[in-house]
Each structure stands twice: as structure tokens, then as C-alpha cells.
Amino acid sequence: MQQNSNVGEKAFEYHNSGYHCAEAVSKAIVEAYGTECSNGIPQVATAFGGGVGRTNQELCGALSGGFIAIGYLYGRSEPWADWTVASDLAAKLIQRFERKYATTNCGALLAKFGRQDNMMQCKQLSGEVAAMLADIIEEATL
Numbered sequence: 001m002q003q004n005s006n007v008g009e010k011a012f013e014y015h016n017s018g019y020h021c022a023e024a025v026s027k028a029i030v031e032a033y034g035t036e037c038s039n040g041i042p043q044v045a046t047a048f049g050g051g052v053g054r055t056n057q058e059l060c061g062a063l064s065g066g067f068i069a070i071g072y073l074y075g076r077s078e079p080w081a082d083w084t085v086a087s088d089l090a091a092k093l094i095q096r097f098e099r100k101y102a103t104t105n106c107g108a109l110l111a112k113f114g115r116q117d118n119m120m121q122c123k124q125l126s127g128e129v130a131a132m133l134a135d136i137i138e139e140a141t142l
Contacts, residue, residue, distance in 0.1 A: 007032045008131030011062075015123040020049035024123075025065030028130045030072050033137055044068055051106025060106045062122070062129040066093050069133065085140070092136045097129065 007028050014024035022045040030041050048064035051057055067090055074086040097104060101112075113121040 007134040008127040011130035012123055012127035015119075015126040020046075021061035021122055021126045022046070022048035022065035022068065024126045025062050025130045025133070026068040026072070027065075029066065029069035029133055029137075032134065033069075033073055041068070041072065044072075056107040056110055058106060060097075060104055060109055060125070060129075062126045063094070063097055063104055065126070066090075066129055066133045089133075089136055089140060092140075093129075093133055096132050096136070100128075100132075 010031070011024045011028035014027055015021060019027065019042060023042040026041050026045045045061075045065050045068050047053055048059075048068070049061040051061060052059060052064070070086050070089045070093070074089060076083045076086070094104065101109060103109060103112075109125070110116075110122075116122065
């Protein structure tokens with residue numbers, strides 16, 4: 001559990017330092033569970049921030065960042081390869097997220113948060129999603 005809170009803190013720090021939600025979560029998770037963090041991780045996640053392309057209309061960027069990390073760590077590289085582990089982890093993440101926040105939509109989450117000072121609720125959400133995914137990964141590897 002300590003590792004998971006550290007991953008959450010790291011995602012919060014990344015978001016607070018200028019990375020956005022998707023970049024922060026994917027970077028923190030890949031650094032914690034990958035053998036090496038590709039410098040391309042934030043780049044792959046960039047278009048997903050702000051509910052995809054800053055539209056605030058689609059999937060929460062923090063959740064997208066989690067999916068990007070899952071794909072990077074557990075995704076397949078050949079079309080015939082099994083993708084059960086990645087899909088199971090993604091399904092668990094979305095279920096836990098929906099259970100906690102009742103929506104995965106960026107705009108709906110922003111409306112719930114109300115006025116934010118320096119995107120603080122979004123930064124906290126990034127940390128929570130990273131910790132949530134770290135819990136799921138740890139449970140899956142027991």
C-alpha cells in the first residue's frame with residue numbers, strides 16, 4: 001500500500017509541475033511498474049488531457065492516462081497475442097473509478113468539482129487514479 005500512495009503522490013507532483021492529467025498518471029505508473037520509463041510516455045498521453053483534446057467532453061484524462069500505462073506495460077505487440085491481462089486491468093480501473101465518481105466524463109467531473117483553484121481537484125484526482133491503478137496492479141500480481 002505504501003508503494004501505491006507513493007505512485008499517487010508522484011502523479012500529483014507531475015500534474016502540479018506542468019504535466020496534465022493523462023501525462024501525469026501514465027508517467028507515474030510506467031515509472032513505478034515498468035523496467036524503464038520511455039520518454040515517449042508523456043507524448044503518447046498528450047492528446048488525452050482535458051477530456052481528450054481539452055474539449056472536456058470525453059473520457060477523464062487521468063483515466064485515459066491509466067489506460068495508456070496499462071497498454072504500455074501489459075499490451076500486446078502482435079495481433080495474435082493475448083490481451084486479457086490488459087483488458088482485465090482496464091475493466092477493473094473503470095469499474096472502481098465509476099464506483100467512486102459515478103461518471104468517467106471530464107466535463108461532468110469538472111461540474112462536480114465546481115470552481116477550482118489552479119486545477120487542484122484535477123491534480124488530486126490524478127493522484128487518486130494512479131494510486132487506484134497501482135492497487136489494481138498489486139492485487140493482480142499477488
